[in-house]
Amino acid sequence: xxxxxxxxxxxxxxxxxxxxxxxxxxxxxxxxxxxxxxxxxxxxxxxxxxxxxxxxxxxxxxxxxxxxxxxxxxxxxxxxxxxxxxxxxxxxxxxxxxxxxxxxxxxxxxxxxxxxxxxxxxxxxxxxxxxxxxxxxxxxxxxxxxxxxxxxxxxxxxxxxxxxxxxxxxxxxxxxxxxxxxxxxxxxxxxxxxxxxxxxxxxxxxxxxxxxxxxxxxxxxxxxxxxxxxxxxxxxxxx
Numbered sequence: 001x002x003x004x005x006x007x008x009x010x011x012x013x014x015x016x017x018x019x020x021x022x023x024x025x026x027x028x029x030x031x032x033x034x035x036x037x038x039x040x041x042x043x044x045x046x047x048x049x050x051x052x053x054x055x056x057x058x059x060x061x062x063x064x065x066x067x068x069x070x071x072x073x074x075x076x077x078x079x080x081x082x083x084x085x086x087x088x089x090x091x092x093x094x095x096x097x098x099x100x101x102x103x104x105x106x107x108x109x110x111x112x113x114x115x116x117x118x119x120x121x122x123x124x125x126x127x128x129x130x131x132x133x134x135x136x137x138x139x140x141x142x143x144x145x146x147x148x149x150x151x152x153x154x155x156x157x158x159x160x161x162x163x164x165x166x167x168x169x170x171x172x173x174x175x176x177x178x179x180x181x182x183x184x185x186x187x188x189x190x191x192x193x194x195x196x197x198x199x200x201x202x203x204x205x206x207x208x209x210x211x212x213x214x215x216x217x218x219x220x221x222x223x224x225x226x227x228x229x230x231x232x233x234x235x236x237x238x239x
Contacts, residue, residue, distance in 0.1 A: 001216040003201050004038065006192075008208035011046070018053035022046040024192070024210060038190050038212045039237040040163055043119035046208065049074075050112055054105030060096035064120040064161040066149055067092040067104075068231070070194065072113030078102035082131040090135050091148045091167070093159045097127040116192075116231070121239060123151075123163045132159050141171045145180060145232065166234040172196075172223035180219045180232060188214030188237045191221070196228025 012023035012030030023030045024044035025037055036042075042063070054075070067074065073087035078094070079101040086092045087107070094102065106113045140146045149167035150156040156166075164187070170178060182189065191200055192210035199222040200211055213219055214237050221230065 001201060002214045003203070004212035005203060006035075006210035006212065008206070008210075011208075018050040020048040022208070037121070039188050039214070039235040040121040040165065040239045041118070041190055041233055041235045042121050043117065044190070044192065044210075044233075045117045047115050047117060048112055049106045049115075051106055051108050051110040055103060057101050057103040059099060059101050060094070061099040062122055062125050063096045064122050064163050064165070065094045065096060066116075066118040066120070066159075066161070066167060067094075068116045068118070068167075070114045070116065072111050072115075073107035074113050074115060075105045075107040076102060078131060080129055080131060084133060086133055089138065090133055091159060092133040093131070093149060093161050095122070095127060095130040095162050097122075097125075097129040097162070100129040118167075118233070120161065120163050120165050120233075120235065123239065127162055130162075134159055136169075138171070141169045141229070143170075143172065143176060143178075145170050145178060163239070164236050168232040168234070170230055170232075172221075172228045172230075174223055174226045174228075177220065177222040180221070180234075182217055182219070182234060185217075186236055186238050187234055188212060189219055190233045190235060191219075192231050192233075194229040194231060196226070196230075197224035198222065198228060198230055199224050
């Protein structure tokens, strides 16, 4: 098993007042040659957006973009005619493909929104752009892995993207444990603790700490505190 620790306090940061961000990988003005990507996982931004603020319409292409609100609500609109609100408990995917413009604004004029925005490099380039979102019940995550994103064509009931990636969420109580089996020898997993603490691969991870794991078939995790929430992104290490 190969591991790569990503302590929360080693992430890049930016503070624009209305936008506060922590970067797991090089992005915007943050550049770290040792933190460019983990396999096909290119971006994991931990964003705080103040009430009434957001990102005006801007372009993307050939990237699989997954947005997971953690608190508050985000308004989305894009050049393909998609428009909606996503909030905590929702997951949104956007396969940018051959090109799409979109905007993202805090849906509240006063309350902040907190979210993960995650970019995965695509399996196929220049596909027709796709957008989808889904609401999940909090009970679906308790004591188990809930797959919320999977590859196009998979038989998993989840949102689907153009890459062999699986996004899995869980919520565990103290000392609860789970096993995760990877979908092949060229796959790895990036695990980030949303809240609480986890024991993984002989490491204890706190809030927003992360670890990349590869060269293994199975991963064991154990909650080191109550109300522990985590995201596991299974990702191709070669694509």
